[in-house]
Amino acid sequence: xxxxxxxxxxxxxxxxxxxxxxxxxxxxxxxxxxxxxxxxxxxxxxxxxxxxxxxxxxxxxxxxxxxxxxxxxxxxxxxxxxxxxxxxxxxxxxxxxxxxxxxxxxxxxxxxxxxxxxxxxxxxxxxxxxxxxxxxxxxxxxxxxxxxxxxxxxxxxxxxxxxxxxxxxxxxxxxxxxxxxxxxxxxxxxxxxxxxxxxxxxxxxxxxxxxxxxxxxxxxxxxxxxxxxxxxxxxxxxxxxxxxxxxxxxxxxxxxxxxxxx
Ligand SMILES: NC(=O)C1=CN([C@@H]2O[C@H](COP(=O)(O)OP(=O)(O)OC[C@H]3O[C@@H](n4cnc5c(N)ncnc54)[C@H](O)[C@@H]3O)[C@@H](O)[C@H]2O)C=CC1
Ligand SMILES: O=C(O)C1=N[C@H](C(=O)O)C[C@H](O)C1
Numbered sequence: 001x002x003x004x005x006x007x008x009x010x011x012x013x014x015x016x017x018x019x020x021x022x023x024x025x026x027x028x029x030x031x032x033x034x035x036x037x038x039x040x041x042x043x044x045x046x047x048x049x050x051x052x053x054x055x056x057x058x059x060x061x062x063x064x065x066x067x068x069x070x071x072x073x074x075x076x077x078x079x080x081x082x083x084x085x086x087x088x089x090x091x092x093x094x095x096x097x098x099x100x101x102x103x104x105x106x107x108x109x110x111x112x113x114x115x116x117x118x119x120x121x122x123x124x125x126x127x128x129x130x131x132x133x134x135x136x137x138x139x140x141x142x143x144x145x146x147x148x149x150x151x152x153x154x155x156x157x158x159x160x161x162x163x164x165x166x167x168x169x170x171x172x173x174x175x176x177x178x179x180x181x182x183x184x185x186x187x188x189x190x191x192x193x194x195x196x197x198x199x200x201x202x203x204x205x206x207x208x209x210x211x212x213x214x215x216x217x218x219x220x221x222x223x224x225x226x227x228x229x230x231x232x233x234x235x236x237x238x239x240x241x242x243x244x245x246x247x248x249x250x251x252x253x254x255x256x257x258x259x260x261x262x
Contacts (some may be wrong), residue, residue, distance in 0.1 A: 002245055003030040005067045005091070007082050009055075010034040012155075013073035013096060016234045017241055021071070022051065024242060029053050030066040034074075064089035069245050072097050076158050080104045083119070087112050093119040093254070094244040096237070098162025109254045118251030122258040123162035125240030128229035129214065130258050133167050135227050136216040140171040143218035143225060145180055147194070151205040151213040159204040160195055163214055166257070168197040171216075175200075 004021045008014035009032035021027045030053065032042060037057045042048040044055075056062045059082070070086035072079055076099025086093045087108065100108075105121060112119050124130065140146060150164040179199040187193055194203040212231040218224060231237065240258050247261045255261065 001028045002026060002249070003028050003066055003068045004245060005031040005033060005062065005070050005086075007033045007070060007072045008074035008097070010036040011073055013234055013237065016238060017071055017073060018048075020238045020242060021245075022048075024245075027242075027245060031056060031062055033057070033059070033062055059085050064091060067091050068249060069094055071095075071241065071245065076100065080108070083108050083121075084111065087115055087117050087119065087254075090115070090117065092117055092248045093121075094241065094248055095119070095121040096125055096241065098123060099158035105254075105256065112254035113252075116252040117254070118248045119254040120244045120248050120251075120258070120261060121254065121256045122240065122244065123166040123256075124212075125237040125244070125258055126212070126229070126231050127240065128231065128236070129163050129212075130240075130262070132214060132216065132227050132229040133163070133170050134259065136167055137170040137174055139216075139218055139225055139227065140175045143220050144175050144178060145219050146171060146175075146200055147180070147217050148200065148202045149205065149215045149217065150202070151207065151210050151215075153210050153212075154206040154208050156206060159206070160202045161204065161212070161214070163212070164202050164204070165197070167214065167216060168200050168202060171200065172198050 004027050006018045009018045021029045033056045035057050037055045039055050042051040042053040070091045070093045072082050072095045074097050079097035083093045148164050150161040177198040194201040215228045217226050
């Protein structure tokens with residue numbers, strides 16, 4: 001049995017993950033963590049009645065001895081500290097939280113390597129998104145003119161999404177950096193052309209009713225290619241999270257991207 005702590009269990013993804021871990025035959029939920037928690041045991045809430053799993057609202061209250069894997073769906077401002085804490089206590093992090101800087105990721109990778117702890121940061125656990133990123137990278141070899149549109153629910157804290165940034169990074173590996181559009185273009189409203197990653201423009205849409213969606217648009221002489229993926233429900237991320245929990249302890253470094261363990 002893999003013993004799992006879920007950080008951010010009061011949130012949208014943390015709640016879905018908590019249920020998945022409870023229901024999975026190979027996992028044991030040994031702790032949950034969220035600063036919003038007021039209960040001491042999960043069983044105090046009707047949703048989880050009968051589950052005497054300890055609840056922590058502060059890092060220092062977590063029983064780190066009992067856990068193998070730390071699943072993190074928290075916030076851009078807390079994820080670095082949480083993951084550092086997990087690695088330093090010998091717990092393998094499986095991280096879905098987006099918004100970390102490249103420097104923070106590099107720092108965590110250094111600590112994980114020193115401690116020989118396997119871990120995964122996955123900008124997106126959905127197989128449709130993983131495939132979209134791979135297809136987009138393949139297409140960019142032939143279509144260097146590309147724009148990315150990501151669309152999310154309006155409670156999202158970070159923009160652009162982690163998936164959109166990762167898509168741009170993967171495309172940048174195969175595409176010579178170039179500015180797109182008219183060199184003389186001027187924004188008459190600031191932000192009209194979106195964010196700029198090595199000349200690629202990324203546009204972030206936030207609307208109620210949406211979950212998580214991305215389009216990568218390629219244009220060339222007389223033709224265009226659009227690749228799109230949609231997560232209509234947060235259950236779409238759960239098979240990816242489960243695979244990561246099952247496999248991550250076979251590694252001894254902090255990986256970025258679900259594709260590395262599939
Ligand atoms: N990689 C992936 O496949 C996916 C990643 N995400 C990412 O996961 C993160 C969470 O998303 P949602 O669940 O929608 O957000 P949410 O706002 O519903 O939940 C976040 C939870 O984290 C808690 N939290 C805040 N600080 C914390 C800390 N220091 N320690 C523990 N918990 C803390 C909050 O109280 C809240 O309950 C976001 O960064 C989002 O981009 C979301 C969906 C899929
Ligand atoms: O906040 C979300 O919801 C999501 N965040 C991740 C991201 O920033 O890419 C993954 C997915 O898009 C859902």
